Amino acid sequence: MKQVEIFTDGACSGNPGPGGWGALLRFGSAEKRLCGGEEQTTNNRMELSAAIFALSALKEPCQVLLTTDSQYVVNGIEKGWAKKWRANGWRKSDKSPALNADLWQTLLELCDRHTVTFRWVKGHAGHPENELCDKLAVDFYTSHFLR
Numbered sequence: 001m002k003q004v005e006i007f008t009d010g011a012c013s014g015n016p017g018p019g020g021w022g023a024l025l026r027f028g029s030a031e032k033r034l035c036g037g038e039e040q041t042t043n044n045r046m047e048l049s050a051a052i053f054a055l056s057a058l059k060e061p062c063q064v065l066l067t068t069d070s071q072y073v074v075n076g077i078e079k080g081w082a083k084k085w086r087a088n089g090w091r092k093s094d095k096s097p098a099l100n101a102d103l104w105q106t107l108l109e110l111c112d113r114h115t116v117t118f119r120w121v122k123g124h125a126g127h128p129e130n131e132l133c134d135k136l137a138v139d140f141y142t143s144h145f146l147r
Contacts, residue, residue: 001061005064006025006064009047010047010070013146016040016041018037019037019046021047035140048073061115070120077107086104
């Protein structure tokens with residue numbers, strides 16, 4: 001199984017507001033940058049989207065180390081929140097609806113396809129790849145939605 005590093009970030013101008021996501025995929029010395037966004041979204045949706053689009057870009061099952069500054073994404077997977085929400089019909093333990101169920105469903109499916117380990121890093125703290133992904137995200141929504 002190929003070993004791939006993925007770095008992701010999501011950003012939003014307002015929450016909700018115009019948003020973007022950025023991702024860097026690294027396999028050996030090869031790198032690929034991805035970005036996208038939505039005109040009206042939330043920061044958490046962009047964080048999830050970054051992970052989803054990056055994992056979706058892999059052409060075969062891979063062993064992935066995914067680094068993000070989103071505790072929401074890391075905890076949702078690593079602490080099993082998303083699987084519990086899915087098992088409860090996308091309801092949280094207090095019976096309120098789980099937010100972003102559509103994206104969590106897709107991310108869980110991708111995590112079933114790939115062997116993914118999530119690693120959290122502090123955002124805006126000088127981590128080079130995280131800073132790059134933030135720039136990709138911000139540049140995307142700035143150039144597409146804030147003209």
